[in-house]
Every structure is written in C-alpha cells, then in structure tokens.
Amino acid sequence: xxxxTQSSRYLVKRTGEKVFLECVQDxxxxxxxxYRQDPGLGLxxxxxxxxxxxxxxxxxxxxYSVSREKKERFSLILxxxxxNQTSMYLCASNPGTVxxxxxxxxxxxxxxxxxxx
Amino acid sequence: GIQVEQSPPDLILQExxxxxxxxxxxxxxxxxQWFHQNPWGQLINLFYIxxxxxxxxxxxxxxxxxxxxxLLYISSSQTTDSGVYxxxxxxxxxxxxxxxxxxxxxxxx
Numbered sequence: 001x002x003x004x005t006q007s008s009r010y011l012v013k014r015t016g017e018k019v020f021l022e023c024v025q026d027x028x029x030x031x032x033x034x035y036r037q038d039p040g041l042g043l044x045x046x047x048x049x050x051x052x053x054x055x056x057x058x059x060x061x062x063x064y065s066v067s068r069e070k071k072e073r074f075s076l077i078l079x080x081x082x083x084n085q086t087s088m089y090l091c092a093s094n095p096g097t098v099x100x101x102x103x104x105x106x107x108x109x110x111x112x113x114x115x116x117x
Numbered sequence: 118g119i120q121v122e123q124s125p126p127d128l129i130l131q132e133x134x135x136x137x138x139x140x141x142x143x144x145x146x147x148x149x150q151w152f153h154q155n156p157w158g159q160l161i162n163l164f165y166i167x168x169x170x171x172x173x174x175x176x177x178x179x180x181x182x183x184x185x186x187x188l189l190y191i192s193s194s195q196t197t198d199s200g201v202y203x204x205x206x207x208x209x210x211x212x213x214x215x216x217x218x219x220x221x222x223x224x225x226x
Contacts, residue, residue: 035216042121042203042216042217042219058213094213104150104165106162106214108159108161110157111158
C-alpha cells in the first residue's frame with residue numbers, strides 16, 4: 001500500500017512565524033502536490049512538483065514556497081504565517097506512469113490542520 | 118479554467134437509503150474523478166471515470182462528458198459512508214485536478 005505521511009496532524013503557530021509542513025511518500029512516486037482545504041471551497045492546489053528540485057505554481061501560491069530536495073519528500077513553507085493561512089493542508093502523490101500508461105490516481109496524506117493565531 | 122460544481126452541498130440520510138450526488142463542470146473535460154474524505158480527514162480515490170459507468174460494490178458512477186456532468190450513486194447507505202464526497206476534473210495540463218466544493222453526507226443509524 002502507498003503511504004503518504006505528513007509531519008503533524010495539528011499545528012498551532014503565531015502570526016509571522018516561519019512554518020514547515022513536511023510530506024513523505026514511500027512508493028517512489030514522481031509527482032507530489034500540496035493542497036489546502038477550506039469549507040465550501042474544496043481543495044485548492046498550492047504547488048506541485050514533477051521531479052526532484054522541480055516545482056510549479058498551482059492556483060494559490062501566494063505566501064507559500066516549496067522544496068523538493070529528495071524524490072520522496074515535498075515540503076511546504078509558509079515564510080511568514082498569517083491568520084488567513086489557517087486551514088487544512090493536504091499532501092498527495094501520484095506515480096506518473098504505471099506499466100507505461102499515465103496514472104491519474106492521487107494518494108493523499110492524512111492532512112495537517114494548521115491554526116495561525 | 119474549468120469550474121466544478123457539486124450538489125447538494127449537504128445531505129442527511131437514514132441508514133439503508135439510496136442517494137445520488139451530482140457534479141457539473143463548466144467545459145468539456147477529458148476525465149473526472151470521485152473522492153471520499155472520511156470524518157477523520159483521509160481522502161481516498163473512488164472512481165476515475167472520464168465517461169461511461171463504473172461500479173464498485175454499493176457505489177457506482179456515471180459520467181456524461183458531452184453534457185458535462187457526472188453522478189455518484191450510493192445504494193443501501195451505511196454510517197461508514199459519511200464524510201465529504203468530492204469530484205475533480207483533470208486540468209488541461211499536467212496530472213492534477215480542479216476540485217469541486219464537495220457534498221457533505223451524513224448517514225444516521
């Protein structure tokens with residue numbers, strides 16, 4: 001079974017702090033994603049990565065950055081946390097291709113509920 | 118870009134009842150996926166269904182791409198079906214999705 005883990009289930013930070021959210025997948029997947037989930041808005045893509053050291057902006061990248069130094073790890077960074085970044089953060093991974101065919105299946109981590117006070 | 122809408126936003130059922138969740142999308146899509154998020158927050162894939170009908174146990178899904186909608190059917194609902202159901206449409210680039218706002222389902226014993 002694919003396992004995607006996130007460093008914390010719950011996190012409370014103060015405004016202005018630098019926050020690191022870590023995501024690790026154990027299945028050698030090519031693609032990794034960071035979403036935030038807010039009531040009534042579904043999941044919105046923040047950043048994604050198709051390869052080590054590669055990153056692409058999603059729909060709402062402002063206020064966030066990411067790092068992918070190793071294939072299995074994708075980090076989301078809030079440079080200076082603000083109260084409007086209080087949310088549930090979900091990491092996902094995707095294998096890229098399976099048996100030569102493009103795979104669209106996404107495997108999600110359990111989520112980190114971040115509160116910024 | 119693609120817009121994804123879902124209805125109803127909330128649904129309360131008695132255990133054993135059937136239900137239909139709807140997903141509309143604003144433009145032609147190449148494919149569509151349904152997800153379930155359980156009450157503890159874990160999201161899992163249910164169906165990847167660009168067109169046609171698929172069934173998995175008590176759940177089935179139908180996508181009519183030409184009419185820009187997809188339906189998720191839940192039969193003989195159980196309390197473990199509770200949670201939020203999302204549909205998501207693949208963007209026209211890459212392997213990531215645009216998600217709808219979700220339908221929150223509560224199945225009462």
